[in-house]
Amino acid sequence: MASTAIGHVAVRRGTARRDPAPAELLLTVLALVALSVLIVLPLTAVFIQAFEKGWQVYLDAVRDPYTRDAIRLSLLAAGISVPLNLVFGVAAAWAVSKFDFSGKSALVTLIDLPFGVSPVVSGLIYVLVFGAQGWFGPWLLDHDIHIIFAVPGIVLATTFVTFPFIARELIPLMQSQGTEEEEAALVLGANGWQMFSRITLPNIKWGLLYGLVLCTARALGEFGAVSVVSGHIRGETNTLPLHVEILYNEYNYTGAFAAASLLSLTAVFALGLKKLLEWKISRDTEGAAE
């Protein structure tokens, strides 16, 4: 659909669809200014402030042991929550896209839930279940298990906030690919696992990677939800975004922006990967339409 329309715009741009040249110029400039002020400027501000006091100070800030601990914790949280959400995403997409059942739209809305809920509320719900005053609070205390204000809580909150990403990518992709190739594989004698690994997985690989990139980027950068469950204990329960906040509140601007620059680099890298994968996916869904 989109490709034909873009073909229309590119090829058949007759006089009826052209805006007067001054208007076109003005609008373009306005749009670019808006983008620069709103988006480009903050990004460059991060890097400029990080390097304001020179390369050496930057390196010291990045190599600071607390910063390193924060990086490690962020990677750990992402390292656990992303694979969990990967399995969930594939299972949910398989059930939703290849089968019909009552309550399907309710299920899909439920999957979309974290997108509509404030990150603070996302963290709060786990505090209410596992916190000292929560449902399991006393039991956990008795058994000396720490979830809130400790690493498990951070992993839980990260998992909650990021679990829709992979499912949401795979569901429309698998729906557009239909069931015929899988049925053909079954008719040819493949068993369930062969059908899935040889036919389904290769067909969704770019969508899967795309969801993985989004999921990981969000897991590394999550702030609000993790902040609520974290306890902000330097070196122990601080992820990198939380560390940025602490440094900033201490007026250690160079340190804060240095840590922020690391996160920004990851974000820009993720954006680049995202664009590449988007292009690959549009080819896969066009193939299905033939």
Add this chain to the structure above:
Amino acid sequence: MKFRKYNGVLPGFWPAFSYTILYLTLIVLVPLSAVSLKAVTGSWAHFSDTLASPLVLAAFRVSLGTSLVAGLLSVAAGLLVAWVLVRYEFPAKRIADALVDLPFALPTAVAGIALTSLYTENGWIGRLFVPFGIKIAFTQIGIVIALTFIGLPFVVRSVQPVLADLDAELEEAAASLGASRWQTFLRVILPILRPALLTGFALAFARALGEYGSVIFISGNLPMRTQIVPLLIVAKLEQYDYAGAAAIASVMLVISFALLLGISILERRSRRFAEKEAV
């Protein structure tokens, strides 16, 4: 009335479905019910006192007001950016298009401190407004700017596909009937874009309402003036007033559900509209 309607041969439905339901129950439904239960089973007096307190009401006013304004600004700027990206050619267009997604990808804390550093009185942009006596950081204006930063991509990405698929012949027909470009835009194109604009606004608004990281630095968190609801929830938690926090959170959840529902209805309607347009 069968639960499973499609009577086909693909394997693995029940394992996939049960795992999905199990995961959702453990990670989503159980904790969510904790909020509603806590809010409901605590004392009713505490619940209503919390919600009626001037601090909470002011926070809701601030959050709703700034999110609304930011949503409208996102719509205006988003429409402009989407139009330029779809209709015009210019150097570095692809980079501009990729940049639109940056607020999605950037961690909110990073956005928060970056925006704050720009709009304080000696920030690059803040200092331009000092001679006029206008403060941006630590005021509601600052909050609106931060919320527009995160809301813009929602509008652009909602509008872009609809704009790209717009039938060329509609504009050509309008031109042949004597309409100017501006009239064509106002009377022909804009109505077609309206569902997408509405969806984009709803998404931006929903996100803005709950936004935390991007806003807490630039807001300054002045009670009654620039304190947003998410921050108030955190404040209550720090005071160990779990029931109060849950009360506020449950109101937020109700609003979230209503918005999510509204958005999915809007999206369904805009899809149906787009299919009719294809005729």
Add this chain to the structure above:
Amino acid sequence: MSIEVEHVSKKFGAYTALDDVSLRIETGELVALLGPSGGGKTTLLRIIAGLESPDAGIVKLRDEDATRSPVRERRVGFVFQHYALFRHMTVHENIAFGLKVRPKATRPLDWEIRGRVNQLLKLIQLDWVGDRYPSQLSGGQRQRVALARALAVEPKVLLLDEPFGALDAKVRRELRAWLRRLHDELHIASVFVTHDQDEALEVSDRVAILNHGKIEQIGTPQQVCQNPANSFVREFLSEGPRSVDIAPAARTTPLS
């Protein structure tokens, strides 16, 4: 192998796709399921394959009740309307797929598989496309690859769902004749679904005309044309050109 369908019915929600349909197809026969869209033809084909299960009735393959047998075990070859070729595999890998997924005990050796695939490529007259991907082939070529893939596992029965539906008229006519020649050479019981009566009458040994889930008439092309059983059959067959060769059994041209 013979196919027998006895009193099969199938509903999708409130919509009745098949209503008490019975049909027998002998070994080596080429039968067309003809009828307007929505008449139930594809549903019947999928039930024979095991891709749908009937609400009532029995499917017999080789005179044995196969109704409960899963699709994997039925040894049917199925050619989908939109080919369903595996888009990320080459033509060669597509055709080899059915052989590669066999359990170790019955799987042929690699060189045997390669040989079989090349043999089939020659049969469908596309020896040179083995390394190409489906997206690089024309519609007619993809159709032939889909057929070769189905034949690779030596099915006892060949089922084709609107095999030429997505192709333009000229390619259709060529492939139609080609399919008939192929069938004469292989002698597998074949059932194909079409809504194009020229195709059905020209290619098949017998035609079954379906409408609204019921069989209106079964017979040789000559029989249904000269003695239509009711007004529906008469009107359905009278649409379209009449310059059709309706004695396919007389054809003996070898596949060239």
